[in-house]
Amino acid sequence: DGGITQSPKYLFRKEGQNVTLSCEQNLNHDAMYWYRQDPGQGLRLIYYSQIVNDFQKGDIAEGYSVSREKKESFPLTVTSAQKNPTAFYLCATKGAGKGRETQYFGPGTRLLVL
Amino acid sequence: AQSVTQLGSHVSVSEGALVLLRCNYSSSVPPYLFWYVQYPNQGLQLLLKYTSAATLVKGINGFEAEFKKSETSFHLTKPSAHMSDAAEYFCAVSTRDFGNEKLTFGTGTRLTIIP
Numbered sequence: 648d649g650g651i652t653q654s655p656k657y658l659f660r661k662e663g664q665n666v667t668l669s670c671e672q673n674l675n676h677d678a679m680y681w682y683r684q685d686p687g688q689g690l691r692l693i694y695y696s697q698i699v700n701d702f703q704k705g706d707i708a709e710g711y712s713v714s715r716e717k718k719e720s721f722p723l724t725v726t727s728a729q730k731n732p733t734a735f736y737l738c739a740t741k742g743a744g745k746g747r748e749t750q751y752f753g754p755g756t757r758l759l760v761l
Numbered sequence: 762a763q764s765v766t767q768l769g770s771h772v773s774v775s776e777g778a779l780v781l782l783r784c785n786y787s788s789s790v791p792p793y794l795f796w797y798v799q800y801p802n803q804g805l806q807l808l809l810k811y812t813s814a815a816t817l818v819k820g821i822n823g824f825e826a827e828f829k830k831s832e833t834s835f836h837l838t839k840p841s842a843h844m845s846d847a848a849e850y851f852c853a854v855s856t857r858d859f860g861n862e863k864l865t866f867g868t869g870t871r872l873t874i875i876p
Contacts, residue, residue, distance in 0.1 A: 651804075680864075687770065689851060689866040690805075705863075737804055741862075748793045748812055748855055750864055752804035 650674065651753035653738050658758045660725065660732060668723045668756045670738030678741040679721035680750060683707060683734045690737065696721055725758065733760050763788050763856040767867035775875045780824075780839040782870050784852035787833065793855035794835040795864070796826055800848050808850075811835060822846070847874045 654669045670679065678697050682690040692705030696715040710729025715721055725732045735757050739750040768783040786792060793812050797805040809820025816828045822845075826837045835852060852867040 653804075687868060689868040690864075691866075692863060695863070735802075739805075748862065749795070749807060749810060751807070752797075754804045755802070757802070 651738060651740055651751060653736075653753040653756050655756060656754070658756055659761050660758060661761050663727045665724055665726050666758070668725070668736055668738075668758070670721045670723065670753060671719055672738075672740045672753075673719060674740055674742060674751070675718070676740035676742040676751075677718070679715070680739040680741070681705075681711075681713065681721070681723045682737045682739065684737060684755075685734050693723065693736075732758055734758060763792070763854050763865045765852050765854050765865055765867035767850075767852050767870050769870055770868065771871050771873065773873040773875055774842045776844060777841050780837070780842045780846065780872065782837040782850050782852075782872065784826075784835045784837065784867060785833055786835065786852070786854045788854055788856070793862075794826075794828060795853040795855070796820065796824070796835075796837050797851045797853065798822075798848050799851065799869075805851065808837070842874050844874050844876065847872055 651672045660666045680695040681693040684690050691707050693711050694713045696702035712724045737755045738753040741750045764787045766785045795810045796808040798808050799805050809818045811818050811828045819825045824839045849869050849871045851869050853864045856863050
């Protein structure tokens with residue numbers, strides 16, 4: 648089954664804890680993105696990666712970290728420095744060639760603070 | 762900086778009526794423009810996109826949008842609303858940031874269909 652998978656669907660974080668959200672794709676896309684969605688604010692870019700072993704900060708990177716060791720995977724860690732982590736997190740990918748302007752989205756992970 | 766404005770955070774229409782969701786953008790260069798739909802607790806699904814070919818773009822589920830450069834608009838329409846159209850809709854513009862394309866999103870419009 649092709650596409651983008653995000654796990655878990657729901658994630659609970661205790662205060663002071665780091666948690667990692669998974670994003671995996673088998674579309675052979677080079678670029679991957681992480682967005683945060685809050686009610687009434689649309690989507691805001693956290694980090695993105697154009698190629699393996701390289702990534703850039705987006706508009707709201709503080710309190711987050713990423714890695715891109717494999718083309719298929721782009722995990723996002725929400726650190727204890729992120730004081731308001733409750734949100735819906737979306738991963739997206741973008742390929743090269745025809746349709747290279749289009750981002751495709753995973754099903755999302757909802758992070759809640761205990 | 763690029764930006765997207767979606768007029769109306771909530772829109773209600775009767776089943777069978779015209780759906781019109783408004784989107785205006787700012788861009789100093791020819792943009793790529795997108796409409797995405799999101800159902801509750803799901804990811805975003807591409808409805809349609811404008812990539813500098815035809816100005817009237819047809820998408821899935823009977824939606825279409827028209828790119829009007831003079832008005833910097835890309836409004837989404839559907840002639841007859843269906844109950845299954847109830848969802849949140851996002852307009853987005855693609856921008857270039859030091860050679861890397863980025864998407865800038867509007868704040869979304871929640872569409873409610875009245876039976």
